[in-house]
Amino acid sequence: MFAYYLELALRSLKRNRVLTALMVMALALGIGATITTLTVLRLLSGDPLPQKSARLFYPQIDPNAKEGYIEGQTKPDSIMTYVDAMNLLQAHRGTHQAVMALTQAKVMPKQANARPFFSDAVMTTADFFAMFDAPFQYGGGWTAADDDGRAQLVVIAGFLNDKLFAGANSVGRMIRVNDQDLRIVGVLKPWAPQPRFYAQDLGGRSYGDGDAVFLPLQTARAMEMGPQDIECYAAVPDIKHIETAPCEWLGVWVELNGNEAVAGYKTFLDGYVKQQVALGRFQRTETSLLDLMGWLRQEQVVPDDVRLQAGLAFGFLLICVVNTVGLLLAKCLRRSGEIGVRRALGATRREIFTQFMVEAGIVGLAGGVLGLLFAELGLLGIRHQPAQYASLAHLDFEMFLFTFVVALVASLIAGILPAWRACVLAPAPQLKAA
Amino acid sequence: MEIRPIFASLRKHRIPALLIVLEIALACAVLCNAVFMISQRVNDIRLPSAIDEQGLVAVTLRGTDDKLVGSDIPRNLAALRGIAGVQQAAVTSSLPLSTNNWGWSFGVNADSVIANQKNINVSLYFIGENGDKALGLHVLHGRFFNADELADSKFDTAPLPETHAVVMTRAAAENFWPGQSALGKTIYSKPYYYTVVGVVEDVLRPNVSTTNTRKSYDAVYFPMSAAGSKGALSYYILRGAPQDRDRIMREAEQKLAELNPGAVAKGQIYVDIREKYFADMSSMAWMLVLVCVVMLAVTAFGIVGLTSFWVGQRRRQIGIRRAVGATRRHIMQYFQTENLLLTTAGVVIGMGLAFGINVYLMQHYEMSRMPWYYLPGGALALWLLGQASVFGPAQKAASVPPVVATRSV
Numbered sequence: 001m002f003a004y005y006l007e008l009a010l011r012s013l014k015r016n017r018v019l020t021a022l023m024v025m026a027l028a029l030g031i032g033a034t035i036t037t038l039t040v041l042r043l044l045s046g047d048p049l050p051q052k053s054a055r056l057f058y059p060q061i062d063p064n065a066k067e068g069y070i071e072g073q074t075k076p077d078s079i080m081t082y083v084d085a086m087n088l089l090q091a092h093r094g095t096h097q098a099v100m101a102l103t104q105a106k107v108m109p110k111q112a113n114a115r116p117f118f119s120d121a122v123m124t125t126a127d128f129f130a131m132f133d134a135p136f137q138y139g140g141g142w143t144a145a146d147d148d149g150r151a152q153l154v155v156i157a158g159f160l161n162d163k164l165f166a167g168a169n170s171v172g173r174m175i176r177v178n179d180q181d182l183r184i185v186g187v188l189k190p191w192a193p194q195p196r197f198y199a200q201d202l203g204g205r206s207y208g209d210g211d212a213v214f215l216p217l218q219t220a221r222a223m224e225m226g227p228q229d230i231e232c233y234a235a236v237p238d239i240k241h242i243e244t245a246p247c248e249w250l251g252v253w254v255e256l257n258g259n260e261a262v263a264g265y266k267t268f269l270d271g272y273v274k275q276q277v278a279l280g281r282f283q284r285t286e287t288s289l290l291d292l293m294g295w296l297r298q299e300q301v302v303p304d305d306v307r308l309q310a311g312l313a314f315g316f317l318l319i320c321v322v323n324t325v326g327l328l329l330a331k332c333l334r335r336s337g338e339i340g341v342r343r344a345l346g347a348t349r350r351e352i353f354t355q356f357m358v359e360a361g362i363v364g365l366a367g368g369v370l371g372l373l374f375a376e377l378g379l380l381g382i383r384h385q386p387a388q389y390a391s392l393a394h395l396d397f398e399m400f401l402f403t404f405v406v407a408l409v410a411s412l413i414a415g416i417l418p419a420w421r422a423c424v425l426a427p428a429p430q431l432k433a434a
Numbered sequence: 435m436e437i438r439p440i441f442a443s444l445r446k447h448r449i450p451a452l453l454i455v456l457e458i459a460l461a462c463a464v465l466c467n468a469v470f471m472i473s474q475r476v477n478d479i480r481l482p483s484a485i486d487e488q489g490l491v492a493v494t495l496r497g498t499d500d501k502l503v504g505s506d507i508p509r510n511l512a513a514l515r516g517i518a519g520v521q522q523a524a525v526t527s528s529l530p531l532s533t534n535n536w537g538w539s540f541g542v543n544a545d546s547v548i549a550n551q552k553n554i555n556v557s558l559y560f561i562g563e564n565g566d567k568a569l570g571l572h573v574l575h576g577r578f579f580n581a582d583e584l585a586d587s588k589f590d591t592a593p594l595p596e597t598h599a600v601v602m603t604r605a606a607a608e609n610f611w612p613g614q615s616a617l618g619k620t621i622y623s624k625p626y627y628y629t630v631v632g633v634v635e636d637v638l639r640p641n642v643s644t645t646n647t648r649k650s651y652d653a654v655y656f657p658m659s660a661a662g663s664k665g666a667l668s669y670y671i672l673r674g675a676p677q678d679r680d681r682i683m684r685e686a687e688q689k690l691a692e693l694n695p696g697a698v699a700k701g702q703i704y705v706d707i708r709e710k711y712f713a714d715m716s717s718m719a720w721m722l723v724l725v726c727v728v729m730l731a732v733t734a735f736g737i738v739g740l741t742s743f744w745v746g747q748r749r750r751q752i753g754i755r756r757a758v759g760a761t762r763r764h765i766m767q768y769f770q771t772e773n774l775l776l777t778t779a780g781v782v783i784g785m786g787l788a789f790g791i792n793v794y795l796m797q798h799y800e801m802s803r804m805p806w807y808y809l810p811g812g813a814l815a816l817w818l819l820g821q822a823s824v825f826g827p828a829q830k831a832a833s834v835p836p837v838v839a840t841r842s843v
Contacts, residue, residue: 022739026732033725065549106497106698115691116497116698178497179696232593233549235624239593304799305718312468312722316729319460323736326453330743333450386713417449 001351002358009359016331020363023327027367027411030320032374033313035395035403039379041310042399043392044207044302048193052133053292055095057254057262059088059269060290063246063276064233066283076286078201078251078299079231082243084276085250089125093268094254094261096131100124101227101250102204103220105213108176109164119160119212120204121177123220123227129155129186131255132198137161139171139186147216155186155214177213178223188214194392195301197292202251203229206301207389265289317410324363324414332356332418339422340430349423356422360415361408368407375403440772443748450740455780458816461733462784466812467791468722470804475719479712481642481650483530484635486570488676489521490704491683492529495690496668497697504661507562510693514670517685519678524568525660525667527560529704530638530653531711532669536560538594540621540628540654542610547624554609555649556602557639560595560658560666566634568671574604576617576632579657583631588662594626595656601632605651621654628656679703733816734823741769741827745834752831753838762832769828770821777820781813788812 013020047053061084062069062076080088085099105121108114128134129141137158146153154175161170174181192210200206227242227249234246242249256262269287276282290298332339339352375395382393444451498506507525514523528534539553540546546553561569566578578601587597600621607616607630616630634655642650658667670690674682680703687701709716745752752765788809795801 019739022735026735029728029732033728067549068551104496108696116696118496118698235547236593238591240591303714305714308471308795308799309718309721312464312725315460315464316725319457319464319729320732322453322457322460323732323739326450326457326736327739329450329453330740334743334746385717386710387717421449 005355005358006362008355009362012331012335012359013362019327019331023324023363024366024370026320026323026327027363027407027414028370028374030313030317031367031371031403031407031410032378034310034317034406035371035375035399036378036382037306037310037313038402039375039395039399040382040389040393041302041306043194044306044389045296046194047293048195048197048296049133049292052255055255055257056131056292057094057256057265057289058292058295059252059254059265060288061269061273061276061282062284062286063248063282064284069284071286074284074286076284076288077231077233077248079229079248080250080252081246081248082250085252087272088252088254088269091268091272093265094256096127096255097253098125098128098131099217099250099252100128100198100202101217102199102202102211102229103225103227105177105215105225106179107160107164107213108179110176120209121213121215121220121225122198122211123215123217123225125217127255128214131253132193134191135189137187137189138169139184141186142216147218150218150222151216152180152182152219153185153216154182155188156184157188157210157212157214158190159209160212161187177215178225180223182215182219194389195296197296197301198251198253200251200296200299200301201229202249203227205388207387207392262289317406321410321414324411325417328356328360328363328415328418329421332422335422336425336430339425340427343425343427344431352423353419356419357412357415360411360419363415364407364409364411365404367411368404371407372400372403375399437771437775440768440775444772444775447744450744451776454737454740454776455783457733457736458777458780458820459784459787461729462781462812462816463787463791464729465726465815466785466788466804466808467795468726469812470792470808471801472719472722472726474802475715475722478642478647479716479719481638481647482636483638484570484572485530485637485704486673487704487708489673489679490569491672491674491679491686491701492532492704492707493670493672493683493686493690493699493701494668495670495694495697495699498665498668498694499696500665503663503665503667504659506694507660507663507667510670510690513689513693514672514686517672517682517689519674519682520672520686521675522564522568522673524565524671525562525663526565526569526669526671527558527658527666528640529669529671529707530640531642531708532640533711535640538623540610540623542619542621544620544622544627545624546622553623554606554652556606556652556654557641558594559653559655560663561655562658562660562663562667565655565671568673569637570673571637572635573601574633574635575615576601576630578632578634579655583657585659587657588659589664589666592626594623595658595662597657598627598629599631599657600628601634601655602630603636603651603653604633605636605648606654607633609648609652628654679705730815730819734819737773737820737823738827741773741824742830745769745827745831748831749834749838750841752834753836753840756834756836757839765832765834766828769824769831773820773824773828774817777817781816784816785809785813 060076089099101123103121103123104118106116107119108116125147126142126144170184173184195206230247230249232247236245256265266289273285273287379393383390511523536558539555541550541553563584583599587595589595620627620629636651637653639653683701683703687699690699792804
């Protein structure tokens, strides 16, 4: 029976090629636009570390003056002073913890005539790699003792290793960073979490390539490397020594396993702040301990424009569906004579309904295939855009399947009204009219 | 034109008529909001900035030795002035729209400290000798820095320079002292204080706020000596004729790289800096344009499709009307009026929907209120679209010969 409906549907679609083409085209454009924007939205709002994000937490405290503070409403600052970051680090209350700031590293290649270049760098502490599951191609990270001893060492990204050492195992070799020689202890495999959650609010971009150079915070500071972003909350006598200045420039991440550990850490954080208030360092008691995804939500990391585009695409798809309903309806009402004959020859209402839904489904599938093509074109266009995330915009298998689901659902919804109109048509008058 | 028969026939085709109305309403709602978003972005992209953007070239030189900049900067500038076509060369700490922002907040009272809530946040530009001429700044009141102010200003350990003279934009002056002259007045951030010696025409900050353009111009210029700059003066700016700028940029980059082998020189023409800053915004604007065009096309196709269907269905009635004396013109007018009625119903709903979407966007996104004239504008666009798309099918209807009426039933 289904094969028969299929044949009928194809025959009817062929009879009116222009109308069919218009329907398929409109549906495909709507689906193409929707899938393109949804792919980008999904890409940008994705989980950067799916295996670990539920265990990573971002503590926040507030060293600002009392002025303007409303208890329970004012959110704590997004970054920390050196003193507080170090106190939290040295408390060792989490399974892992690390502090970090972004900087720019001038790298001087060894080759003759080579020009120096700047690379994105992270100044951090020993647990960074283990906590964030950063995978090593060669070697490994450094230890807490290296942190304290300002060890002259560095971890580099795979792409920097390719550029400087043609991809060879460079562990133990030297690299010239900011006019000082540092020993390479580890080379990372390609690692670029999207979004770059750990860099959020530290003065860097949110998406794109990963960082190239990772070095111990104390080592970097001894080399006078400065953070990308400094926020000061009181008069600063000496901007050079940001370790003692009333300025915030570090992010702190903690790995906590289990609800008990999280609750314990929150209590510890509240206690720490109360202690600082008692010492007269702090005036505000607000603290926050968001998990990774919660932190990204609070930061509204997904650009407004991307969400607007997705909304716009859905509005557009709605227009296309309404359009398809209209055209399908026009087609089916035109065929009232044919429906009358089929009904008179014994076809039930259900059969007529099914027949028209099959026709709508075919339009939907064709729209889906063409829509997929439009989506690929749309993503190609996005990859040529200047946005940070441009190069990441690709259609994956799930979105591929989703395209057909959207296409079928859209066309079937569009088909319900015409099919229902067709099946409630009384056969006798139609036969007479014909 | 008699309208009643149109209503009578529409009542018989309620669902297709409703679909056209719905489609036009949705199209009108999306169109108004999308065009409003496009116009907002175009306004942002075109934010004026009173520097010579067309002739300006910037080369950043980073990774220099802070101890040697006192002699390096004059040497580099002398070499840059030797490039053919360079009219002025100077150093500064940042440029409008470069995203390289150094912010600070000042108050107008002697006891203002940095954390004061009433302070005004401004972007700081540090600038060396001839910087005003190289940028093409327009001094409106007072003067730019004199040689002494430039030579004496330096960084020590403090985050702000040891000088007491500043020049600010007209917008910043107006924000600090509304309705008053800023000349001779002082801004404070304890323990620092600076007196305004000049006011320049508005120059954009390194980052601009797209929601509040009033704040996009709050910039303050500080004098800075080469020797005391501690690496802050990393932008070399060169001014020349617009047709020379690409060549000047390449030669300047090369020259600075040769003179400073340990540092990284990167040249850009200023128009590219602006373009890059607004690149995301302009691609969003183009995407909105694309969506609008395709959406209008789909709507037009929908109208064409449904009207053609109606024409096909009513061939006999049209034939009868023609046989009893209606002219082709009458038939055309019938379909055109019918479309006008449907479109009008659509845009009335659509304008309400457009307003609703705008209110929603204002609550959830950085969006301002849509000016009222977008609504009739969108309505007019859809009326025209409706009339244009009904023209073909209506003509087809008008060409139905009266003889159709006589054909067998």
